[in-house]
Amino acid sequence: MSSDIFQDIKNDFPIFSNQINGKDFVYLDSAATTQKPNDVIDSVVHYYKNCNSNIHRGIYSISIEATELYEDARSNIGKFINAKSSHEIVFTRNATEAVNLVANTWASQNLKEGDSIILTEMEHHSNLVPWQILAKKLNLKLNFIEIQPDGELILDKLDNLFQENAKFLSLTHVSNVLGTINPIKDIISKAHEHGITTLVDAAQSVPHMPVDVQDLDSDFFVFSGHKMLGPSGIGVLHAKKTLLENMEPFLYGGDMISNVSLREAQWNDVPWKFEAGTPNIAGAIGLGKAVDYLNQIGMDVIHKHEQELYNYAIDRFSELKDFKIFGLENKHSTGGVISFSYSDFHPHDIATILDGESIAVRAGHHCAQPLMEKLGVPATTRASFYVYNDTSDIDKLFNGLQKVRSVLT
């Protein structure tokens, strides 16, 4: 492979020291969630064992330490995506909550009856259903950027979609089913020409490639910590500061206020205005450490690693009869995801039989039912890669797929 960094990397991830079903564990479901390196687990444990306390309002030493760790994590994550200021980083539970936050605040305040929201046909349910509901509530129109059979967006009709009533565009950076990297910088720039505000669902891009929110010029930008080596229950909303400052809060309660009387309240500064109640402190700290770990390898190195794995896999799987990779012709793939069909074997049977070989892949609609419909299948099997995967994992998947055929025919 491209880099020796990946040689012994599985040792950093304690889950790979276990045998599962008596065999070495092959994890190929990182698009759903990623495994955690010791650094991240240790940082969570360190917080619990050494400075576990509530933040922001404590005067004593461990609370000051915890507050610093929490806010340092915010800065760290801000730098990772090149945010202009760490005050543009709002901690949420996950990407889903971040999308809902924007739907309930900025979009609810600024969109009016007759306006339209532009989405794509390849959105994850989390970047689709919140807009369906908002559209019903405010009488908005939803319009979709369609996709070609190879999984690329059809962009030559953008000028039609970006007409007068279009006010908001929410789209995924990378498809969680096909791995397509959408040319969001161009799309955002065109959207801005039409005065359209934009949200990028970066749940599948930030973990896998270098990303620069200032360069992309996105207005809102969301991702999940658990998909990038980080802990459970922490996600991020990035937004331009002036947007955040002009938005009403999302949830109300402790910590997001500056002053409260029985009938009135004033808000804290951004980003805290959007973090009501005691946050997932350990989660934020762990995500900061995950970013350190990723930075040590380098996001460009990770991106290249996954593309090499992808090419190796495509090559190997070409030997399999009736094996079809969705979006294979697509030239803009992260390399992190392979969705496939295999003869007429049902994805659930494939996944179950692979599990018997201690290989974890996902089978189902991947929270993208409209895309499944477009692809003409009820479900696919999906193998997805990350830093800890190597060609031996792909070889084992290859052998597993042969086993599937022998069991089912």
Next chain:
Amino acid sequence: MSSDIFQDIKNDFPIFSNQINGKDFVYLDSAATTQKPNDVIDSVVHYYKNCNSNIHRGIYSISIEATELYEDARSNIGKFINAKSSHEIVFTRNATEAVNLVANTWASQNLKEGDSIILTEMEHHSNLVPWQILAKKLNLKLNFIEIQPDGELILDKLDNLFQENAKFLSLTHVSNVLGTINPIKDIISKAHEHGITTLVDAAQSVPHMPVDVQDLDSDFFVFSGHKMLGPSGIGVLHAKKTLLENMEPFLYGGDMISNVSLREAQWNDVPWKFEAGTPNIAGAIGLGKAVDYLNQIGMDVIHKHEQELYNYAIDRFSELKDFKIFGLENKHSTGGVISFSYSDFHPHDIATILDGESIAVRAGHHCAQPLMEKLGVPATTRASFYVYNDTSDIDKLFNGLQKVRSVLT
């Protein structure tokens, strides 16, 4: 003390094996957040090291295992508060989010212009500000159950408050400043006679005393995991199942749906309908373990332990000049919380000087500014107890308070 269980209990909590500022650590801020026992930390680590994966949709072994752990935690927590069914337990980030969930769903759907919401003057901001905002949005009235100087609710005017337009009552079970245990069973029963739906903020009761939601007959009931030995970032909404079933969802996205097309979606069953996106899996699992730990001791034993500490503290502190405990005359105190003033020393100075002695107490408004106003102080100093505290902690606090006087006079 009452029970030998508490003899060596500090050994279960790794934070107490550290010295802080060169001295044994005395933690007296459990009302803000509690320390974590090894059992809880280990359960989080176990998840990350052995079955870290996304839940509900995975077909492979570790995902099945993680799903079981997550759903077992739900059952466990349901039993802990004697919920009728584990399907009445919704995981949230914290108590604050749970209150906001109800404000944005049930209350938004069912309250109409002119209706009134009843609160009390001792609410935490998290059970106050969401209702202020909803009241503004829907033109509702807010009415407050007042408190006496000793910290008890004035209940003889309830009949006036519970008049025709009163439709919703949201009140705290135990005050986080005064420790007052409100007679919520009676209040709820009276509210129900008037057709008033109820929410109980149990953030300070569930951790400290036996609680039975069927006996209390609350409609909605919220608490936070981090205040009961559980991890960061996990909280609970309990609600009667028919209420949950008739509520619109709160957040939209993956996992809370059963079926999605480009323009329509159907919802999953309760409680999953209210858990959009990848949840805090490790958090839920850890909270399940916290409940096991608390059960091993017994909630009645914990309650008694805290009351013994409280009585011991009151006794010792009576020797201090100009030392005033707020709500001391109150006969219904958990025993978990002592808020005090001490001469004219400012709470921040008290807390800072105690920190120098490695004693953590809280100073400030405790997210209850209206209550502070009622008490006629800008802030108080608060010491709060939990399972791991003992009389030696109180002795050290006593010595610390003498040091405060010697530094500041």
Next chain:
Amino acid sequence: MSEDIYKEIILDHYRNPRNKGSLSNAEISAQDNNPVCGDRLSIDIKLEDNVVSDIKFDGEGCAISQSSASILTEMLMGKTVDELSKFTKDELLEELGTPSLGPARIKCALLSLKVLKMGTYQYLGAELPSDSDN
């Protein structure tokens, strides 16, 4: 939770489904699907004197759901409507030979039974008993 659940009987019925197709004028007829995996299943039953005289299933889906449907149709032939309404999931799972199917796949195995129950209760004009939760 491994290929062990693909017992011979399941694979046999998966490869050679029995009673596949549909019946016109069936007295009992129902269908359902599992959107998570796209399994789709319909069952048609003809009755004579309250006894199953013919039965067919149709659908698409995984080996477990389809073979379970095929096996179920064989088990039901000749049964009375009363017996249909009382048929238990344990009977079906025992016949499948995979009692420890695990939570991820058990829904697949029980889809056919769910469809049977929907149809039978509808025929009887009764309400489907809901699973007890917890």
Next chain:
Amino acid sequence: MSEDIYKEIILDHYRNPRNKGSLSNAEISAQDNNPVCGDRLSIDIKLEDNVVSDIKFDGEGCAISQSSASILTEMLMGKTVDELSKFTKDELLEELGTPSLGPARIKCALLSLKVLKMGTYQYLGAELPSDSDN
């Protein structure tokens, strides 16, 4: 983060605040509070030929905020308005003798400076420069 921040000078000014009170007809006058801890502070300044000729502070709060205000008033006597507007927090913190006050208490120490700046900028008709974040 301990009692070490209670240096002699702080305790001296806490116990015996200088220039406490208010001035009528002050040219510069401002007040602010910190709702988190309930600190409250006002500063009044009389100018003669653009030079501080009298200065008083009033308020309630912790030892740090009140002594810092008292110390600040002593430091400002005789300064020009231009010098007031350029006065830095480092000058004040150095005088307090507690450069490592820590994030939890530094706001207390700087409340008096914040009030001074509010009043001075208002007097000058200029906009208060916002702190750079991050």
